[in-house]
Amino acid sequence: MPKMKTKSSAKKRFKVxxxxxxxxxxxGKxxxxxxxxxxxxxxxxxxxTLCKADENIVKSYMPYAR
Structure with a gap:
């Protein structure tokens, strides 16, 4: 299987x-x-830190950031 791709926008905005x-x-700043x-x-x-629901969405964008 090929590697899954990380969303570029997510890796710039979030950190696990x-x-x-x-x-x-x-x-708001x-x-x-x-x-x-x-x-x-x-x-x-x-x-x-993000709430649990938002966390799951972001983690789907970043498959290797666990």
């Missing part, structure tokens, strides 16, 4: 941890910061 969780960048509250901007720093 050693325990199998998926890390992703926080949403690209533009329009002036209308966002200070609390939102502070809480949206760094990365976050």
């Amino acid at each position: 941890t050693a325990t199998g969780r998926v890390l992703a960048a926080q949403a 690209r533009h329009g910061m002036i209308k966002r509250s200070r609390k939102f901007i502070r809480n949206a720093r760094g990365t976050t």
